[in-house]
Amino acid sequence: MLLIRCPYCEEERPELEFRNAGEAHIARSANMAGESDDDFEKFFFIRSNPKGIIYERWRHMHGCARFFNAVRDTVTDKFVMTYKAGEPKPSKLPGVAK
């Protein structure tokens, strides 16, 4: 069972308290009604499926109930870092050589 650090509770808590909520940093358009078919397709249907670093949303369902973002390595399953919803995608990841 994974340990996940909730950036709001500022604590590592067991995976059981959390729910995955899909890929992160997929912004909903401010002009949703005017989106082109292609843009809507990208927004709603297309998701990355990387072998390695993935940016995803989690919810601390059985804790503070907040949604937040996490960086996880899909190969090792390790969480590289977590950060609050609304914060920008981190440009540098701790401990990841690139």
Next chain:
Amino acid sequence: MSGAFRIPGAGRFSQAKTARFSFDGRSYAGIEGDTLASALLANGVHLVGRSFKYHRPRGILSAGAEEPNALVEIKRDAARKTPNVRATVQELYDGLDGQSQNRWPSLSFDLGAVSDIASPLLSAGFYYKTFMWPKAAWKRLYEPKIRAAAGLGVSPDQPDPDHYSSRYAHCDVLVLGGGAAGIAAALAAAETGVRVILADEQAEFGGSLRFESGAKIDGQDGFAWAQAAVAKLAAMDNVRVLSRTTAFGYYAQNFVGLVERVSEHLRTPGHDLARERLWQVRAKRVVLASGAIERHMVFADNDRPGIMLAGAARTYLNHYGVAVGRNVGVYTANDSAYAAAIDLKKAGVNVAAIVDLRENPTGPVIDEARALGIEINFGRAVLRAGGKLRVSSMTVQPKNGGGERTIAVDAILMSAGWTPSVHLFSQSRGKVAFNDETKRFVPGTYAQDCVSVGACNGTDGLSATVDEAYAAGAKAAKDAGAKTAKGNKPKVDASESWSRGMLGAAPGAGPDTTVKAFVDFQNDVTAKDIRQAVHEGMRSIEHVKRFTTNGMATDQGKTSNMHGLAIAAETLGKPIPEVGLTTFRAPYTPVTFGAIVSHARGPLFDPTRRTAIHPWAEAQGAVFEDVGQWKRAWYFPKAGEDMHAAVDRECVAVRKTAGLFDASTLGKIEVVGPDAAKFMELLYTNPWEKLEPGRCRYGIMLREDGFIYDDGVVGRLAPDRFHVTTTTGGAPRVMNHMEDYLQTEFPHLNVWLTSITEQWAVIAVQGPKSRDIIAPLVEGIDMSDEALPHMSVREGKICGVPTRLFRMSFTGERGFEVNVPADYGQAVWEALWAEGQKHGAAAYGTEAMHVLRAEKGYIIVGQDTDGTVTPNDAGLDWAVGKKKTDFVGIRGLTRPDLVAKGRKQLVGLKTRDPKVVLEEGAQIVEDPKQAIPMKMIGHVSSSYWSENCGRSIALALVAGGRDRMGETLYVPMPNGVIEVEVTGMVFFDETGGRLNG
């Protein structure tokens, strides 16, 4: 007397404390402290089972968890029968009842052994080849026969009456394995003050110190030192010591699963004790001290009872005081078996000969054996064993060929070397590395915060092991945050040391032979089978494993994997590391479902939710149905009524006078804040800004793709406060959906969401008399149609308690939904029921509710919609705000496929024969005479008998449905085709006049 083979003065348990037990109906005596295996051996019993495939007689191979042969059934009573228990692990208790398995009619005469003679037909992969034709025979003939003939134990046929417990634990240093290495590591860590857990699978700590008579630590005998050290650890506040506890799985981030056998060893476990306890431990650092497992020699008929691992024979002697024979032979390829021969010889057992494959080994144990007068034969191999139910001889030949010589023995002790137990390390995703010099896989690259010490790390010798383990324990503690280190490293005064050995088949079982030289005892895999698999084209070791089933039995190949790998590598002509190991997977040893499930079974498997009014309904004899976790009153049968009669009566009563319905399970969410209306605008298709406080609106919630996600009536209590209702099953996901948007897409909105489902009990009062029933109990609310029109909400009091009184209808009748704090739910219900009785009202359940709403064409999300239905498809376009510029799903609704013609639309269906009730889910076609497969144009989503309409009614999703009004369609069923007419969705009171009736 506790057995003829018990040696007076030997062993660590009092031979005076006897324990009676039976095996296959015969009564024996053992002593307290024995395992079933040691007690049987003390009585001279080696034959304990029949093998899986060939039904060959089998004995006891080992003295531990790796045992592949001695699998027995332990029976406590009719419900407590455990199959496939390893006799080497099962501790003896007075009255133990053991049975051998896989034999008929008896263990010594087993008719199934005919498959041993027929074995040329049963070679590797025979299942895949033999039973292919005819195909139909597989299901009826081959599979049942094979399942009956193969398979080891018999599953218990009654529910498990025992209980199991489960605990989570956290620690700084978790030490797995309680031999010299584990104890030394635990001491070093514990002395720093950090939290330590030390676990070992055996009843007593000590590991190999149980048999290593030459070990001395801190001036004491090794085993005695281990007991003293563990007692010291157990007395420390920061240490938890777990014996009889197997670490079976190593998961992500140092999360380790252990199972503790709490009461399997007790004569009368009692009801207070769990049978087993699951420990789920999160450790900052893990020290793996899992030791090594001895390998057998691969030679012809090496499975005869009486042939066992040398280290096991030593354990039986030094720990249990049992001689495994009176005249033993030894077959080895390394030094460790010499120590077994020496100990047995000193205990008075005759050692007929040591046969050593090596040419001219030297060393102190060899000198000592020679000094004791034991015959030693270097450079020789045991060609085959004699005997059937018990080994009677070994035939020896120089390994490069030459004259054979047969030596009479009653046991053969064998050792091909020791395999480091890297199972847990490998489960932790660590990568093993092959040491070509010592021919073993040892931990290479680590993936988690753990360290291996001692024999599992390929470290030889007690002194080096203790040094390594103590340093690793101290470092683990420091890495886990320990500040100070104090204490003394245990001092090893005397130790035993050996390494090397051989892998693969011994001479006499080589590629040119067809003998039965077993590699995997539990799955009956021979050296020949593995070669055959390679010859038949298996190249990957994973394929060889699956084709031969080598290592796939419940022992997971603890003794067989390395031999199998070496034989495959030799046949492939590749070096071992190139062929590679198969993957180690959890569990290390079998774990019961009981331990994993623990308390989560029966009524504790899933929570049961009951409404405040549940006890009343129960007292009225309501029949309940499960809706998610909720128990809902389905219908209220009166004496002599079946379901249909009850539902018909309830439906008629609602339309004639009134009905009371418990709607408490409806999801309820309060949306509060200055931006509450803006938030509602974004989450629902409807316009909300202009809804006046005190009014209600039916709302539809979509996903971004434009499909209906949920629906419900929403009341605006104040400009900044909405009382939202959801479907019963949808409440949690609607709440999650709302929170998701509020937190991540619309965080600028000042809104708070609160689940109030369980705070409010809801009593629906529906029917022409509903106002008459409610009004006398209500204070502070004008109940006139002018003051409280349909689709409005007021706050006031009912029966003296606060209420949110909704005027709304899910039946098409004048109706109310009375929300009261849940604690008052039943009291208010009873007061309303008493009023209702004056008017002839009935209580109605979910079935009548379904019929009544279907009569009005009101949809149920999840029944009449399936995640691919738009508001337009459902005939609800009117609920979508046309002037709105944004809401969740607005863009999805304009996708080409969602606006295309011919979509499935919700319509009504009337059967030509009004008595025929369609089946929900039935498919609809245009032409019933077309060829199969027919073109299906829709399906029935709701269908009921409507007593109020005097006929059956149905809702259906039909392609282009609204353009088919009056059309005849067909529902083909197994008993014939049913003719239906497409109609509107409203079957009763089409004008809606009864809402104010």
